[in-house]
Amino acid sequence: MRYLQDVVTLRYAADKCVGCGRCTEVCPQAVFALQGRKAVVTDLDACIECGACRRNCAAGAISVDAGVGCAAAFINGILRFGDADKGTCDCGDSSSDCCGG
């Protein structure tokens, strides 16, 4: 299953990469692959912006506006605070249940 194209904020600076391979280890979408001593982005649109690669890249080669793709959380934020980013999925709140996994 694929989501929207050309929207993800993942940016990768190959010149900073030290080839440790952490990004290939943490990505649940196989966005990165290791080719020789460098990581390469093989499937940018598959990125779900979870931020695992950025957080685990000791070389600081990756940037991404990380978050959870949860409409319930954004709508909650808009309604309560007027700002989508301030919303949480509020798993304790019976009105929005995005944490079923």
Added chain:
Amino acid sequence: MSDCCENPSAAPSCCCARPPNVCGSVSSPAGDIPQVRTTWSAADRRGRVLCRVSNSFRMHYTVPPGLAAVGSPTAGSPVFVSANYKLSFDHLRTSLAGMDAWVLVLDTKGINVWCAAGKGTFGTQELVRRIASVKLGDVVSHRRVILPQLGAPGVTAHGVKRASGFTVAYGPVYARDIPAYLSAGCRASPEMRKTRFTLADRLVLTPMEVLPALRHYLWLAAVILLVFGLCPQGIMFVPALRQGWLFLALGLAAIATGSFLTPLLLPWVPFRSFALKGWLMGVAGTGALQLSTSHSMLADPLILASAYLFFPVLSSYLALNFTGCTTFTSKSGVKRELRLALPLYVAGIALSATAVVIYRLRQWGLG
């Protein structure tokens, strides 16, 4: 949860001194560690089902944070890290059947690993703190913890190493792949690194889509009955039902398409946008009901317009709410959907309401 739950072995008389699944204890240099079973009990199975249908049950389905033992682990045994959501813990301990291992449970406020990692509660800070509080460095002689891969959005592996001396290895996405991961020398195959989202995975999530939607449906039903029951003489119950049942049924159809069928049939519904998927299914649901009933109101273009403007929008909204349950949506993508969809939702609802009001005013002889 009371404080004693932080360290169940130290507070034998406490309410949670004997957490579920404990079958004994294992002595370690840091004291006795509760030993847990690796089987699913009847209560575990019941809990697994209840988690999927009751939000209030799920929010309190926790295990005490801290260290637990599986089998008879020693100083050389591997350490697996988990969340204190009981279902996460159950999946881990049952996947470790036949092994000797330590399980380090983080306090994620009862939230599963992936969601807790997104919130930061399954995070570097909590892991470092928990490693210290259970004296993991005394319990094991190696310096390595194995985390579920989906914990990575909250954990900085090199930060954990710097702060605690422990190396973080990310294990497979699914606990059931742990035996294969271990026998491959702590290597996860590319397949083990990917999330899956099968029909069964989606099916178990749908009750928590449908049930909250039905709770909100009561409000919609009240509005529908009010609109069709309100007469110059007052609120009339018989016309409310006689005319209103069509919209009541369309509302249920929209919940069926938006909260159940769209999530279930996700890969086969056209378009990538959840809003579009839900809208399309909503049009289909509204159409199916239109064709299968002979309600006299359906002959009126205002009612038809109102129905097709509102109910597909409702289905679309409900489908969009499923984005957070999936494994493959992104924050930027969902935001783009919302930016486009929300104004259309508002316009659709306003136009639909206007059409119904005009229809009612005509019935009253005012239009």
